[in-house]
Amino acid sequence: MFNGDSLFYSRLLTELTLSFHIIYATIGVGVPLMIMIAQWVGIRKNDEHYILLARRWARGFVITVAVGVVTGTAIGLQLSLLWPNFMELAGNVIALPLFMETFAFFFEAIFLGIYLYTWDRFEDQRKHLMLLIPVAAGAAFSAVFITIVNAFMNSPQGFDIVNGELVNINPIIAMFNPAMPTKVAHVVASAFMTSAFVLASIAGFRLLKGSDHIYHKKALFLTMKIGLIFSIATAVIGDFSGKYLADYQPEKLAAAEWHFETSGDAPLVLFGKLDNGEVKYAFEIPKALSILAYSKPSAEVVGLDQFIEEEIPPLYIHYLFDIMVSVGMWMTLLSIVFLLGSNRNWTFVHTKWFRRLIVLGGPLSILAIEMGWWLAEVGRQPWILYGIMKTSDAATSSGQVDLMLVLFAGLYIILAIGSVVVLSRMFRSNPVERELEDRQAEKGGVVR
Amino acid sequence: MNLEILGIMVLWTFLFGYVIVASVDFGAGFFNAYSLYAGKQHILTNIIQRYLSPVWEVTNVFLVFFFVGIVGFFPKTAFYYGTILLIPASIAILLLAIRGSYYAFETYGAKGHKGYSFMYGLSGLFLPASLSIVLTISEGGFVSMVDEKPVLDYWALFTSPLTWSIVVLSIAAVLYISAVFLTWYAHKANDKDATELMRRYALIWSLPLIITASGIIVELRDHNPEHFANLLDLWWVFALSFLLFIGTVWLIWKRKHYGRAFGLLTGQFALAFFAYGFSHYPYLLYPHLTIYDSFTNEAMAISLIVAFIAGLGLLIPSLYLLLRLFLFNKDYVTGKSDPY
Ligand code: HDD
Ligand code: HEM
Ligand code: HEM
Numbered sequence: 001m002f003n004g005d006s007l008f009y010s011r012l013l014t015e016l017t018l019s020f021h022i023i024y025a026t027i028g029v030g031v032p033l034m035i036m037i038a039q040w041v042g043i044r045k046n047d048e049h050y051i052l053l054a055r056r057w058a059r060g061f062v063i064t065v066a067v068g069v070v071t072g073t074a075i076g077l078q079l080s081l082l083w084p085n086f087m088e089l090a091g092n093v094i095a096l097p098l099f100m101e102t103f104a105f106f107f108e109a110i111f112l113g114i115y116l117y118t119w120d121r122f123e124d125q126r127k128h129l130m131l132l133i134p135v136a137a138g139a140a141f142s143a144v145f146i147t148i149v150n151a152f153m154n155s156p157q158g159f160d161i162v163n164g165e166l167v168n169i170n171p172i173i174a175m176f177n178p179a180m181p182t183k184v185a186h187v188v189a190s191a192f193m194t195s196a197f198v199l200a201s202i203a204g205f206r207l208l209k210g211s212d213h214i215y216h217k218k219a220l221f222l223t224m225k226i227g228l229i230f231s232i233a234t235a236v237i238g239d240f241s242g243k244y245l246a247d248y249q250p251e252k253l254a255a256a257e258w259h260f261e262t263s264g265d266a267p268l269v270l271f272g273k274l275d276n277g278e279v280k281y282a283f284e285i286p287k288a289l290s291i292l293a294y295s296k297p298s299a300e301v302v303g304l305d306q307f308i309e310e311e312i313p314p315l316y317i318h319y320l321f322d323i324m325v326s327v328g329m330w331m332t333l334l335s336i337v338f339l340l341g342s343n344r345n346w347t348f349v350h351t352k353w354f355r356r357l358i359v360l361g362g363p364l365s366i367l368a369i370e371m372g373w374w375l376a377e378v379g380r381q382p383w384i385l386y387g388i389m390k391t392s393d394a395a396t397s398s399g400q401v402d403l404m405l406v407l408f409a410g411l412y413i414i415l416a417i418g419s420v421v422v423l424s425r426m427f428r429s430n431p432v433e434r435e436l437e438d439r440q441a442e443k444g445g446v447v448r
Numbered sequence: 449m450n451l452e453i454l455g456i457m458v459l460w461t462f463l464f465g466y467v468i469v470a471s472v473d474f475g476a477g478f479f480n481a482y483s484l485y486a487g488k489q490h491i492l493t494n495i496i497q498r499y500l501s502p503v504w505e506v507t508n509v510f511l512v513f514f515f516v517g518i519v520g521f522f523p524k525t526a527f528y529y530g531t532i533l534l535i536p537a538s539i540a541i542l543l544l545a546i547r548g549s550y551y552a553f554e555t556y557g558a559k560g561h562k563g564y565s566f567m568y569g570l571s572g573l574f575l576p577a578s579l580s581i582v583l584t585i586s587e588g589g590f591v592s593m594v595d596e597k598p599v600l601d602y603w604a605l606f607t608s609p610l611t612w613s614i615v616v617l618s619i620a621a622v623l624y625i626s627a628v629f630l631t632w633y634a635h636k637a638n639d640k641d642a643t644e645l646m647r648r649y650a651l652i653w654s655l656p657l658i659i660t661a662s663g664i665i666v667e668l669r670d671h672n673p674e675h676f677a678n679l680l681d682l683w684w685v686f687a688l689s690f691l692l693f694i695g696t697v698w699l700i701w702k703r704k705h706y707g708r709a710f711g712l713l714t715g716q717f718a719l720a721f722f723a724y725g726f727s728h729y730p731y732l733l734y735p736h737l738t739i740y741d742s743f744t745n746e747a748m749a750i751s752l753i754v755a756f757i758a759g760l761g762l763l764i765p766s767l768y769l770l771l772r773l774f775l776f777n778k779d780y781v782t783g784k785s786d787p788y
Contacts, residue, residue: 066552069505070545076512077537080519084530091523092744096751099520102513103759109505110766114773134766171751397597398534407538411545422553 007392009401010082013408017075018377019370020412024068024419026369029143029188030195031061032136036129037226038219043125049215050222051125052436057199058116060423065112067419072105074408082401086384086394089166093159094152096171101145108138140188147187151179154376155248156385178248182241183376189233190372194365196227197331201362206432208355215432220358221342227361228335235328239292246293249386250302252379255313256321257289258282262303266290271322274315313379320375327368331361451749452730452739455521458756459514460725464718466510468625473507474572475626477547479649481569484562492642496630503774504551506767508544520752524742528733532591532600533582540578543571576618584611587672588734598736610667617660621717624653628696628713632706647700654697658690661720672734678727685723692716 035054042050080087111134122128152158158174160167200223206216245253253259258269266289272282287297294301304312334357341349348354384391476496483492519526550568585591590605591598605611627650634642665686668676679686692712699709730738743749 063552065505066548069508070548073508073512073544073548074541077515077541080515080526080530081534081537082530084527087519087526087530088523091519091526092748095516095520095523095744095748096755098516099752100755100759102509102516103755103762105512106506106509106759106763107766109509110763110770113503113506114770118773166745169745169747171748396531396534398531400535404534404538407542411542415545415549418549418553 006397006399006401007395009405010395011391013401013405014075014078014082015377016405016409016412017071017078018373020416021068021071021075022369022373023366024064024071025143026191026194026366027061027064027198028068029139029191030193031057031064031199032132032139033192034195034199034223034226035061036132036136038222039125039129039132041222043129047218048436049218052215052432053219053222055119056427056432056435059426062116063419063423063426067415069109070415071412074411082396083384083394084396086389089389090149090152090385092166093156093169093171093174094149097145097148097152097175101142104138104141104145106138108135108142111135111138143188143191144184147184148175148177148180150376151183152177153384154183154380154386155179156388161388179244182237182244186234186237186241186372189230189237190365190369193227193230193234193331194362194369196223196230197335197365198362199223200227201359204355204358204361208352208359211431211433213433215436221339224335224338224358228332228339231328231332231335235332238325238328242292243294246301249380251304251307251312252317253293254302254304254307255315256317256375256379258315258318259289259301259303261305262300264290264298264300266293266299266301268292269318271319311382313381317375317379320371320378324368324371324375327364327371331365334358334361451746451753452743454753455743455749456725456739458753459517459521460722462510462517463514464721466507466514467621467721468714468717469503469507469510471576471622471625472629473504473547473626474575475622475624476630477550477572478569478623479626479630479646481566481572483645484565484569488645492645494639494642503770504548506770508548511544517752521744521749522732522739522742523744524737525732528591528598528737528742529582531598532585536578536581540575543575543578546571547575572622573619576622577615580614580618581605581611584608584614586728586731586733587668587675588731588736589671591733591736593736608671610664610671613660613664613667616656617664620653620656620660624650624657625713625717627653628700628706628710631700632710635706643706647703650700651697654693658693675727675734678729679724682723682727685719689716689719689723692719 035057038050038057039054042048042052042054111131115128115131115135118128118131152174155177156174157177158171159169200220203216203219203223206213207220242253245256257266258272258274259266265287268285268288270283270285273280289301290297290299293299338349338354338358340346380386382390382392384394479492480496546567550564553564584605585600587610590601590608592601593599627646631643631646631650634646665676665679668679693716696709696712696716699705699712730740732739732742744752
């Protein structure tokens, strides 16, 4: 009766859709804030460059939003199509934030429409900027609400199960579960960080390609500054996420750290390789795991020896964790050096190789997002609802999931290629230099 | 009124909203593609783009609202419909993806790419077809329980005349609603050619609409006698709806009050849609699932309703602003003020 194939393909399809959606969703959460900051700086300094920056980002944003909406609609339906048993159970307890998310979308969608089509309608630019607030708030709250649902999957509460029946349901307690504060904060901060570094990448790329326009330099400086702030925030909150795991999902932390035996003074294992249960070639920081888990070098950290084999998540999540943390550290360092260097006129921050590193920063941040989600989700396995429902009991019983997987893979390839082609064509056929000239000619005067 | 009925009313109302706004959107895409094919593109494209571009995402959210809301209020639907709809719903997602990306890609990138416009136009016909399948399935007779799991009988579904008449009705309705709306919109934009063309389409599509709508009632008599009997009890609502239909066609015919014609049309569809909904009561899926045995717990229901009311407080003013800026704004509609 049990259909192993549809479980396998349902997993694959969920992984595929979510991994794809999250790229566009992250940009969707972060970029409105960046546009807002740029437009605000532009108005305050009365600097046309920043206004144009906001304008061009907004135009590109339309493309990523479109793909975000399309893939988001897909995942929203797929949750019921692929995991009907889970959604039936979860619907009873955690439907509230899911429902509130649709209002956040609604709000965002309405004002995004208005914002995009009213650039020159207001005498006072500040009024136009106001329209962006609901867009940014709507996007951020979408992330908050959906992450609450995910937090619930990691630490379900707000109900009791008596004889297989759900009783004493309290949607509010379910929302404010122990995983929620760190998870929501980490997701939102990392989305802001990633968006800033993606935009920095673009500015860096233009400079690398030989443009020497001050416009790109302003863009780069602004985005690196924002990126630095949020990469620090991301790392700090990431540390709290580790402490949450130590308390509530110790096997996830232990698997991510290859921490096999419960012990105090636990070291942090970086990278390395597993050989018959032995960790080899790893880089160890003494006591760092105890500090990450409990802020105390001698604290005892639960190891994998405390768990039965079936409930231990796959050990490869160790690499996912390491890559994510490395990117976090690296981007913080890179942006500090860049900002210091720009202030103190260290010439090497303007060299080609340094700019290449900046260009790499955007893709790296997106990689960290993917790694982080895979860590969080794979690390929860075998559970779909931690301690309550196994992933294998949640999948659909219908047999055509493999076909759907092929169809959706095709769709995502088209969307990925389409969005990249359209974005690059959009900016190449209308370079900043020309747009700036056009706008000045239109105004019949010199700006600034 | 109990919570179950309140919940389904909220969802049904949003579904109605989706039917109207999405019909305008789907139909517009089709007319756009058709005019491209018939070489009349210059007449329509402008009007269509102007209306659709700022609002397509809003249209999509109506749908998202419905399917998220139904799982919230009636979690068992996730189990029943989630299991059986894998293929039809996945196809609908693909079609929606084509449409969603069209605006973004077309507006900036591959401007005037004909293949894409055609796909887009066709997706506007296939979407109502694939979405309306859900209504057909809900009439019962196509789903059986095997090992306590619902299984959909595709063969029975695709050989049933009921399926095909609902498909035809949905397409006719989309084209009719869209044509009436665009007649009004083109008229407001002072675009004589477009108004005339859309008016013709509206009149053409009114006939198939009313024929299929009546046909379905007849077919239900054999397919689902219980539902048919409930429909007959509400005959006067359908009669009223028919009168409104006559009113719309008459106004369009006389080239008068296009705005009012669209208002009558909305009334016509609202009456029919809600009468259909009431006659379906209490079933969500004949005979397996009713709104009572699938309903969520009371705590969740109340919190959803509170969230809904708070959400409406936020949405209604914003929607009003959107309509005022784009639908009722003379400068925007006639193209005097330039979008970015
Ligand atoms: C730019 C992206 C990014 C960066 C640089 C970091 N993270 Fe992260 N991390 C995420 C993006 C992310 C994420 C995508 O947002 C995740 C996935 C699920 C979640 O809750 O957040 C995540 C999850 C996640 C988890 C698992 C939470 C759970 O499963 O409940 C931990 C313990 C950390 N992170 C810790 C860190 C630490 C100590 C970092 C040090 C620099 C760090 N992260 C950098
Ligand atoms: C958007 C970022 C997310 C990404 C990239 C992501 C990725 C993943 C991955 C890789 C798995 C597979 C684990 C495995 O099978 O080994 C998984 C599991 C799952 N996730 Fe997430 N997830 C995300 C957020 C969420 C959220 C917010 C929800 C719920 C609202 C969710 C629902 C699920 C479900 C139902 C599964 C079980 C199916 C499975 O094992 O594949 N995910 N996710
Ligand atoms: C299982 C998980 C998820 C589901 C069911 C889901 C659902 C959706 C849906 C239905 C949409 C389209 C809404 C519309 O029509 O406007 C959407 C878009 C969006 N999603 Fe997701 N989502 C998930 C994961 C995430 C995560 C983890 C984030 C953020 C970290 C996120 C952020 C967004 C944003 C910001 C948008 C708006 C589109 C954009 O601005 O690019 N989503 N999502």
